[in-house]
Amino acid sequence: MQKFITLNGLVAPLDRNNVDTDAIIPKQFLKSIKRSGFGPNAFDEWRYMDRGEPGMDNSQRPLNPNFVLNQPRYQGASVLLTRANFGCGSSREHAPWALLDYGFRALIAESFADIFFNNCFKNGVVPIVLPKAEVDALFGLVEHSPGYTIEIDLPTQLVKRPDGHAVHFDIDPFRKECLINGWDDIGLTLRHADKIKAFEERRRAEHPYYFA
């Protein structure tokens, strides 16, 4: 997993509640058996005028001029600003893969759906929950200042605006440590292999019918 320590990045706004994982990466692209290459199809149905299918040359497809991420001022954004319940719906990890491949390393929202939130951490994408008032303020600033960037400092858990205003955000300490070090969960868990074996043996003795 890619480490995440600090990021100073261009912010792109997606001013909607309930952006679901089908919208982030439509199902026809889930037929891939790979983990990468989903970026050009992130938000496919909103982003292009035609219907996307796997295997198309996306650079030749007509862009939807009304979709906010297509505006020139947001090209190269690495922070996505959005509203409540972002990432609801299907558990597909293809959603954070697509966002990461698109270039987003951090997401700021009023709230996230649980499974999506969890999937982000496995991929070095940082989902940050801020109070509605802070999110509202950021939407206003981004809208009125082309090239608006913010700094995300994971060790101190701060989102710093260029005007000096900084907001603290919460993050699970274990997840934070994993992100800062780029640790892989499986390796960490296998340090407890003996405990897992012992638990399993006890469970098998007590409830043999779960082990048929």
Added chain:
Amino acid sequence: MEAQTLYEKLWSSHVVHQEADGTALIYIDRHLVHEVTSPQAFEGLKLAGRKPWRVSSIVATADHNTPTDHWEQGIQDPVSRQQVETLDNNIREVGALAYFPFKNERQGIVHVIGPENGATLPGMTVVCGDSHTSTHGAFACLAHGIGTSEVEHVMATQCLIQKRSKTMLVRVDGKLGKGVTAKDVALAIIGRIGTAGGTGYAIEFGGEVMRSLSMEGRMTVCNMAIEAGARMGFVAVDQVTIDYLKGRPFSPRGDDWERAVAYWRTLHSDEGARFDQVVVLRGEDIQPQVTWGTSPEMVVPVGATVPDPAKESDPVRREGMERALHYMGLTPNLPVTSIKIDKVFIGSCTNSRIEDLRQAAVIARGRRKADNVRQVLVVPGSGLVKRQAEQEGLDKIFVAAGFEWREPGCSMCLAMNADRLEPGERCASTSNRNFEGRQGAGGRTHLVSPAMAAAAAIAGHFADVRDIL
């Protein structure tokens, strides 16, 4: 001992290790696997040179991509075929307790085949790379969806890294009226608490209405827990649970059965157990439901009208409503029963079990679909459901009504195969998500119960099933 909730009992019986901050390793009993969210996990495992921890926990099937007709022609779409064949190869290499590949007589939607084969048992932790894994909570399991990295993690370690959820009791008291089903209960709950209302919570569904539902009805409600934002929803064990499980292929037998049942009977919240939140609905207040928008919380009773954004005070919500109405091609204040439909889909892990098909058949019997309805797909949840329905003659009722009787799979629930809506087409669907494009780009989905879907097929527009019964 202090009174415990069912969640606390299930959680504490699976903790392998706990850090000081509450992060825990949770042991996983059952791992359900399908073709879409597993290839990258198998690949990751292989690349890291890791072996699966316990293959006898794995039950696998191909369901999301598989076609629902012309099985003799195999899978036509090469990309879908590759994904299904990748699963075949992975399971061949790694092994599993059971694999129900494409065309197998027990193949079907992963959340239908687990319970029907007795592979989902009370007291288990059940995971699957699919958000509707909450379905299995009907059996008092801790069951939830996971991402592909976690699929790999479970394969490699038989554990998940988790934190305890908050607990919510959703109690549905009283009785349901005629024509009101588990699906209507699920939609009414989501209408009440919203699609993010359950975020961070594990929901226990209780009350007289839940007790009165069959296992299939309970599965329908738990299935939709995720649409209320909760990763998991569950129901306590009672005699209904135990009767359902007796004699299934992977259910315990003999002495093991007695032992298991004795344990399972403890799987309920103790008298006086405390929940972080309690929500109460009355069964008598629940009407047949129809969603009007692009989120399952955008739902109204069939007798109501399409809501008017002008009456919504929150600007972000108002804009969301306006956008949804625009996408759905609807105007405010329209009576729901005046909305005409183009297609009907009866199927999905929410409503494709035998009782769902029976409910639809009661309405379809001796009637015909309206001329403006182009297609009515009936897609059983599994090969076993299909066979049972055919034994009962339901297929003939459907075909006589002008409905299409298909092979099992996810089908138009997510339209990864050839079954899909065309842009602008409007569908009455028994599935669980009405998001933009869910059933095909530009398609418009209204979520309803199987009986309401059949009633819409016959009327050509939404209709109150209680007027037909």
